[in-house]
Structures are given as structure tokens and as C-alpha cells.
Amino acid sequence: DQQVKQNSPSLSVQEGRISILNCDYTNSMFDYFLWYKKYPAEGPTFLISISSIKDKNEDGRFTVFLNKSAKHLSLHIVPSQPGDSAVYFCAANTGNQFYFGTGTSLTVIP
Amino acid sequence: KAGVTQTPRYLIKTRGQQVTLSCSPISGHRSVSWYQQTPGQGLQFLFEYFSETQRNKGNFPGRFSGRQFSNSRSEMNVSTLELGDSALYLCASSLAAVRETQYFGPGTRLLVL
Numbered sequence: 001d002q003q004v005k006q007n008s009p010s011l012s013v014q015e016g017r018i019s020i021l022n023c024d025y026t027n028s029m030f031d032y033f034l035w036y037k038k039y040p041a042e043g044p045t046f047l048i049s050i051s052s053i054k055d056k057n058e059d060g061r062f063t064v065f066l067n068k069s070a071k072h073l074s075l076h077i078v079p080s081q082p083g084d085s086a087v088y089f090c091a092a093n094t095g096n097q098f099y100f101g102t103g104t105s106l107t108v109i110p
Numbered sequence: 111k112a113g114v115t116q117t118p119r120y121l122i123k124t125r126g127q128q129v130t131l132s133c134s135p136i137s138g139h140r141s142v143s144w145y146q147q148t149p150g151q152g153l154q155f156l157f158e159y160f161s162e163t164q165r166n167k168g169n170f171p172g173r174f175s176g177r178q179f180s181n182s183r184s185e186m187n188v189s190t191l192e193l194g195d196s197a198l199y200l201c202a203s204s205l206a207a208v209r210e211t212q213y214f215g216p217g218t219r220l221l222v223l
Contacts, residue, residue, distance in 0.1 A: 002152075032209050043114070043200055043214030044153075089152065093209050096166045098143070100153035 003027045004092050006101035014109050019077040021104050023090035026071065030092035030099075035064060035075045038087045038103070047088075048075070080108045112137065114203050114215035122221045128189040131218045135182050135203030141165075142184040143212060144176060147198040156199075158208065159184050166208065188220075196222045 005024045013019045021035075031052040036044035050057040050064045050073075057064050063076045073090055087103045115134045123129050135142050143166075144156040155168035159178035178184045182203075188195055198219050202212035 004152075006152075034211065036214075041216065043202075043216045046211050046213065049211060091153075095209055097155045097158065097168065097208065098153075098212065099155070100145070102150060102152035 002102070003030075004090060004099045004101040006088075006090060006104050008104050009102070010105040010107070012107045012109060013080045015082055016079045019075075019080045019084065019106055019108070021075040021077075021088050021090075021106065023073040023075075023101050024071060025073065025092050025099075027092070027094065027099070028071070029094045031095070032093040033064070033066060033073050034091045034093075034098075035062075036089045036091065036100075037084075038089060044089055077106075080106075082108050082110050084108050114201060114213055116199075116201050116215040116218050118218060119216065120219045120221075122223065123191050124223050125191055125193060127191050128187060129191060129220060131186045131188075131199055131201075131220075133184045133186070133201030133203075133215060135184070135201075136213055138205065139203035139213075140182050140206050141204045141208065141210075142178055142182065143202045143204075144184070144186050145200040145202065146170075147200060147217070148196075153200065156186065160206065191222045193222050196220060 034049040035047040038044040090101045091098045143158040145153040158166040176186045198217045200217045202214045204210040
């Protein structure tokens with residue numbers, strides 16, 4: 001049973017525009033959320049996190065939004081750059097383990 | 111500071127064999143987690159070790175096992191390999207708590223023929 005879902009397998013965005021990646025979860029016990037970026041032949045790289053006591057966290061071009069009532073997480077990248085082209089995973093934690101989504105492949109078109 | 115390292119990077123085995131994968135965490139990190147990544151399934155949690163003890167376990171059969179040494183290095187073993195075990199196996203380390211950010215190694219790509 002997939003407790004963390006990324007329903008869009010892929011997304012294409014023009015360079016300079018906003019990229020919005022979405023993630024839905026089912027377990028209300030999740031209290032810590034992260035986004036990872038993964039390039040081919042490399043392990044996932046940590047991008048940004050958010051605790052369930054917050055609804056927004058920013059780090060440079062990356063902003064994560066958490067809507068607990070909707071059990072929805074999103075990552076905004078502004079402005080998008082060609083180097084952002086990668087697979088993005090969201091992850092959620094209950095305190096025992098991380099649960100990962102299946103990933104969204106982002107392509108930023110120059 | 112060196113990142114998480116995994117060896118070997120690639121491995122080809124046949125059904126029924128066993129395999130051992132190795133992971134060296136970031137210096138000072140005491141928690142090591144293992145994940146299996148297959149197409150369309152995302153990362154599936156296998157288990158987590160802390161101070162040489164398995165602290166958490168995912169929903170995988172007993173053919174998957176692991177251990178952690180006193181220097182925090184960890185090994186994962188898969189016995190009686192099946193075709194479905196073909197995957198990328200990722201190791202991640204964190205300082206101590208399960209809820210902390212995990213840092214991943216490059217993974218070991220296992221192909222079972």
C-alpha cells in the first residue's frame with residue numbers, strides 16, 4: 001500500500017518558469033516531510049524539508065508547502081533552470097521510517 | 111567530509127545465489143538505512159541499523175538481512191536470489207535519529223539472471 005503518492009510521473013517546464021511538483025499522503029501520523037532530487041547513476045540528494053508544525057519552508061529557489069488537512073505536499077521551484085532536470089522524490093516520516101513516493105521526472109526546457 | 115559510499119556499484123548474479131552489499135556511512139553518522147528502488151515502486155524501506163542493532167524493519171521477506179559493525183559500516187545480504195530482486199539498492203546514513211535527514215550513497219545496481 002503506497003502511503004506516499006506522486007501521481008505525475010513526469011513534468012516539463014520552460015526555463016525561468018515555475019515548476020510545481022505534487023505529493024499526496026494517506027497516513028495522518030506523518031510529521032516530517034522531505035524532498036529529494038535524483039540524477040541518473042547517483043543516489044538521491046536532499047533538497048528541503050518541512051515539519052508538520054509548519055505550512056511553508058523556503059530555501060533559495062525551492063519552497064515546500066504542506067497542507068495537512070488535504071494531506072498534500074508540494075515543491076515549488078522558481079525560476080526553473082535546466083540543471084533542475086532530475087527525478088524528484090517526496091518522503092514522509094512517522095518516527096520509525098521514511099516512506100517515499102515513486103518520483104516525478106522534471107524536464108526543464110532551455 | 112566524504113559522502114556515503116557503497117560497494118560494489120554493479121553486480122550480476124543468477125537465481126538462487128546470495129549477495130552481500132556494503133555501505134560506509136558519512137563519518138560520525140551512526141544510523142544506516144537500506145532501500146530497494148525498482149521502476150514504478152519508488153524507494154522501499156528495507157531496514158535501519160543504529161549502534162549495531164536493527165532498529166526498524168520494512169516489509170521484506172527474511173531472505174533480506176543486514177548487520178552493522180562497530181564502525182557504523184553496514185552490510186546487506188540477500189539469500190536465494192529471485193529475478194524480482196533486480197533493483198537499485200540504496201544506503202542512507204544520518205547522525206542518529208530516524209527523523210533526521212538521510213544522506214544517500216550512489217547505490218548498488220543488482221541484476222539477477
